[in-house]
Amino acid sequence: MIKRKLTLAIGAGIATLCMLSAAQADSQAKAQEDFLLLEEEKANNQVYKAFFPNKEIARKAAISFHGQMLESHYDQGYLIMELTEKEQQKLAAFGFTFEVANDFIAKRNRILEGIQQRLQQRSMSTSSANMTSIASIPGYSCYETVEETYAAAAGMASQKPQLAEWLNVGQSWEKTQGLGGYDIRVLKLTNKDKPGAKPKLLINSAIHAREYTTAPLVLSFARWLVDGYGVDPDATWILDHHEVHLLLHTNPDGRKKAETGLSWRKNTNQNYCGPTSNSRGADLNRNFTFGWNSTNGQGSSGDQCNDTYRGPSAGSEPEIKALEAYARSLWPDRRGPNRSDAAPSDTSGIHLDIHSYSELVLWPWGDTSQVAPNGTSMQTLGRKFAFFNGYTPQQSIGLYPTDGTSDSISYGELGVPAFTFELGTQFFQSCSVYENTIKPKNLPALIYAAKVVRTPYITPAGPDVTSVTLSGGAATSGVPAGTAVTLSASTSDLRFSTANGTETTQNIAEAEYYIDKAPWESGATPIALQPQDGAFNAKTEALTGSIDTTGLATGKHMIYVRARDASGSWGAVSSSFLVIGTGTPQPNYCSAASGNANDEWIGQVQVGSFSNSSGASTYSDFTAKVIDLQRGGNSLRLTPQFAGSTYREYWKAWIDFNKDGDFTDAGEEVYSSGRALSSVVSGTLTVPSNAPAGTTRMRVAMRYNAAPVPCGTFNYGEVEDYSVRLP
Template identity: 45%
Template sequence: MRRFLCLVIIALWAQTSAWAGPGPSTDLPADSGPWVVRAYFDSKAQVNALARRVEPWEVHHDQGYLVVEVPNRYEYSLLISAGFRVAIDDDLTQIVRQPQRSLRSVPGYACYRTVEETFASQDALVAAHPTLATVIDIGDSWDKINHPGTGYDLRVLKLSNTAVEGPKPRAFIMGAIHAREYATAETLMRFAESLLARYDSDADVHWMLDHHELYILTQANPDGRKKAELGMGWRKNLNENYCGATSSSRGADLNRNFPFEWGAHGGSSGAGCDETYRGASAGSEPESTAVINFLRSIFADVRPPDPNVAAPDDTSGVFMDVHSYGRLVMWPWGFTNNVAPNGPAMAALGRRLAWFNSYNPQQAVELYVTDGGTKDFAYGDLGIPGMSYEIGTAFFQSCASFESQELADNLASLEYLLRTARRPYLEPSGPSISGLLTAPVEAGETIRLLGTADDGAFQQGNGIEPTQNISAVAVYLDQPPWQPGATPTAFGTALNGSFGSPTEAFVAELPSTGLSPGRYTLYLRGSDSASTGPSYARFIDVVAAGTTGRLEGSVRDAVTAQPLAVSAQLQLGEFGSTSSPAAAGSYGLRAPPGTYSITASAPGYASKTFSGISLAAGQTTNQDLALFPLCNVFSDDASAGLGNFTAQSPWGLNTNLYVSAPASFSDSPAGNYGNNVNTSLTLVPLDLRGVAGTRLKFQSWCDTESGFDYGRVEVSTDGNSWSEIWSCNGSATWTAVDLDLSMLDDQSSAHIRFRLTSDSNLTRDGWSIDNLVIEGSGSICGGTPNLMFANGFE
């Protein structure tokens, strides 16, 4: 029998609890169950064999155990017979023995809409955005077909501007195929709402909805979801032909019912009461049949069924199935260890997606063998990338952790998925672009577009994606770059003088001569030595004369009073521009009338914000800005040992992993860190009186369990009360970190520490730090500020 879960307690367990229970054994317990256990295994074959019948809650291959619910003594004996050493988790066992409670009655779960509320929200979006949103009924649930008056439609929310003609690349995203995975449907509804809310103000969203078709199936298993809303850990659909009409174990696992390699690899069960029962035949369930038929209607079949034949590199379209939990991004195959023919390209896409949410990217089979799944069908049957997320840390993710830790990063990841739908096998290998800024211009003035091109925005855990230096940034004025005959209007130039690294700040200048007042779109794409990345966009407003204010001046060195020899980036509210070293450090930009703060930053100088700048329509405000040069206040490359630190054991020197020889600082130099660790490496207190614009820079190798174990940078002004300013997890590659420590400016006793924390489960190699530098500006850097610029103003 399927047991009921107490939602609040289990969510809190998944996010905070430690192991509670005796050591593993091969003895049967005295009582009748159910239990939640840790089952220790010796080989992946044991995991695969178990996963044919039941879905493990967690699998920790590195630690050699999984977490699974065991309903009775018979199932317990099967675990032991299969060679598992079993340890009961007493706390979790008490949880599954709790009586059921309704989702809506549990405080802290108001963020998750019911099936009916989800559908009502979709209808509201369609009513508010009739040219952008429509609902498509793609089929009926099992209950609706077999019990008239009950059950649900399978409703797909389509987002696309119907006023823009196609054909358009398509993305299909589905969620809640496993009913108990609450956060999935809500994530997809929030994604749709976010896109529509930003359509008029965000150029990226605008072009993606104009030139793509996005299909979202929020509730792929609505019958099962209604059971889960009652507090049940329901997974399958409600098909009463399997396991008994009233059994709480009835139904089929819809994510084992898809036809590609259905039931062919021992990745599902043929027993109707099992959690992973694959159904009577491939596509036997009405919910999966509806999805299969719809996918085949919107995507062309671009590869034969042979698992060894690749889809064309220029294939258009992408598929995503959102699950919980585990903080994973996965791609095919799930049924074999063989790399799929388009596997390297899907890995590149997966690592790009995982960069946004810091999840672990992996081929699906690394978890355990599955067959008849959605992503293998999308790729195997149709040839489009078949991707999936395992979001969050619990089936019943608390609203607090969902909204503060999971939602925003996953919305950004989904947006990248949509961005690359035109060429998903090609574009992820090219650079990403971020931080785009422009400012309004009058006709005849130069348009300046600022941004950063980044070829290294991959989550490099579980393998390394190659990166190349940025080679070009092409900009197109009001002309989508993928359209036939499109030619760049301008090319960006590196702010440091020339492109030569995987991450480059750039500026592009375009003429506005002949443009009438109005809003235009700047499209841009970055290239590296091997690939061109996806398209990005930013609005630019050409304004009528006299309708905006203009701010202009020069940016100078506060010590020498000379114009900066490097370009400074200037941000005025949501607008931006650069200074010109060739024109005595001058700058100029427009903005609507109002009062602003402007932030100036330049390589080798401390950033500074100047407030209270008023702009009036038709008037020019002059404002010279002065930046203080940066210098090293402190540095340590681990070559001289731990003398500058207080190190809690086992923090020490790692002579096997470093950026600069002979060592790095490491939380666990002798091997993996332990469970339930909370240890720190604390820098000796620093006297930062007279120092401004303090920054901390270092190289980080953060090989921890993604989403559970963290490296943390914390600061304090008294050594007692600490504030976290940055954290890392699951990034097993050297990464340059640059942190703002201005909260320590002018402090007589500044404290900085590096702290590793872990939970009670999986451990990894740990956190290593190298080439630590603290920068600042002020009298400590030498020289006397020019009095004319002592306050940063002329």
């Protein structure tokens, strides 16, 4: 039997042996044995370039043959796959052709030899006493180990107990057997000071151990929420009104295997395929109870050594028992017993299962091509997610069905909409791709899920509020009570992926804001917003309104904004802080904008660790977002976005260091691309050592084929304003 489990995933520096917990210190010797087995059996690995007839077939193959996938190269027309002769025959029926992936195999073998040498060196130089420390995965410093992930989550709960709890909900297989292992833990995030029933978002990750990007992405989302509470208005209201439940490591035993560089997918249950085999364990994402083995062997394997072995019975694995029990504790059962029974449209809750790789957003059913009873609504939400991350949205049926997957508990049993994100293009994705592409694209999708979890079958059909800004520094430095504050906002009904079909869209029909009470709260009072051009007659509208601050208490208030389209659908809420104080309002700045952003706009602004992604607009006021700068050099990365063809864009940035309301003083132009480019531009934003401390404004402009100026209107591109804070 071919043991495809032993293929080593390759990437930028495959991990050497990780530092394990004290209970697992003796696994160093076992890891060395694992790699010796890899050396012995690598000649048996059948690794091919599988050339596909079209991308639709390729993505379906990535679903059905996920366990055989090693890399995806959609633009080059092939997938790297480990295949038996029978599996090749199945794919050939769909038009695939094959050639041996010699380059991949040679690279893998070089890495195997390097890892074996490192293990031998470590075995001679490292005592078991030193194995108890925690270290990030060598070669992948952006990915936390299981221990680091658990420590970060525990730290959130310890430092901010009113926002975070670190819950023990079960045990891994090894822990149940007294072989070390881990507790199965959930990080629960919500503001406990605001009690009452709240809609619940559940995200689990790393159910397949070798999928490096998944748990770090979800941990980054947790940090965005916890660190953003009281700083970012959307993070604040999400935690005030919703609950977020994060099962960061669904398969911690297997993840420790993957942290050594092994391409480990399953859990480590020694009852299957032999206690020392690297092919042992059950595929946890084929072991869920609803629909377990529903396709009679097509959608999972009964072979214990196969990567998709479903386990001996439905829900047999302790990790799945823990996840299913926790899901049932979150949501009531709102779907009937029959496959055709739909959950009510007002069902709350979302379940996301974060995987890699294939750049897909998937929803039920996966074990049949039949559309799920709530499939149309899940498709709408799936296309909204895909708008943010740029992936292909589709029902999770591949060339063949899959069964016993994670959506079985949430949607199949309980009626809660369930989605799988497949991140990136490799299991062992490089840190540069993760940091620059995967994380910035997918964090907005997770944030959107947290926003619409109250009514996920309804709200995604409505328009998004893409920006909310307040005049005179009201969102940051504050204004005295009684000051007239202008609210400006943008809304669009067009934010759906068109990669696999289209959604029906309508003109904006209405918009409103609320002060301190969200639209769903008792006593909330809507105040109408008006279109800036005088009429609601387009699918994207700029909005304006006036906030009467008379009588508002000193301190920070919340402004909630939402819009409705002509079909009657209210979209997701976006927000801004309104600060009432005794401070002096910021100066009025000159207006700046392009005349047209249909073809190109600013897609992302990154300054140091700050990152903001946005959609098409001629001007965006992001002054509610504060960028902390250091004196001296700050890294700057500016990304253009194009609707179709690419164009050459000229970039400039200015900072009003002396806070006099303009950008014309010496030294206030802090970046210039120097020429027009069609690609991402990077550089350094320099802050003088004598610049006044405090908060001021930064303006970033992107203009088609000519140098922008800080004021006025130009032909094509976009202008964005931010607040920056100097120490």
